[in-house]
Amino acid sequence: MEEHYFTCQCSDFNHLVRFNLSELDGDVYVDVRLNHYERWYKRIWIAVKYIFKKPHAYGHYDCTLLRVEDYPVLHDLLDRSKLLLKQADDKRAAEWALKKSQDNSNCA
Ligand SMILES: [Zn+2]
Numbered sequence: 547m548e549e550h551y552f553t554c555q556c557s558d559f560n561h562l563v564r565f566n567l568s569e570l571d572g573d574v575y576v577d578v579r580l581n582h583y584e585r586w587y588k589r590i591w592i593a594v595k596y597i598f599k600k601p602h603a604y605g606h607y608d609c610t611l612l613r614v615e616d617y618p619v620l621h622d623l624l625d626r627s628k629l630l631l632k633q634a635d636d637k638r639a640a641e642w643a644l645k646k647s648q649d650n651s652n653c654a
Pocket residue numbers: 554555556557558561609610611
């Protein structure tokens with residue numbers, strides 16, 4: 547698994563994100579950290595409300611503003627992911643075509 551860390555423009559460590567590229571199949575995973583904005587007892591109350599699907603005013607989102615200098619790294623990672631995914635698709639299609647031709651030759 548290839549890992550790349552991207553720091554937010556604000557430099558807050560809580561906004562750090564990690565992109566993982568699987569060299570085996572080309573999948574990309576994005577890891578984000580969930581912040582602890584409230585005290586523990588308030589987070590329990592938020593969790594209880596979440597379990598019972600009570601709406602929260604602003605949701606539970608945060609953001610990372612990528613730095614421009616990281617764009618080429620992320621672009622390269624996504625390009626390689628796309629290539630690996632296409633190679634995996636091509637391999638599956640070739641295997642399927644081979645199996646189909648073998649099945650047809652067995653029937654004849
Ligand atoms: Zn930030």
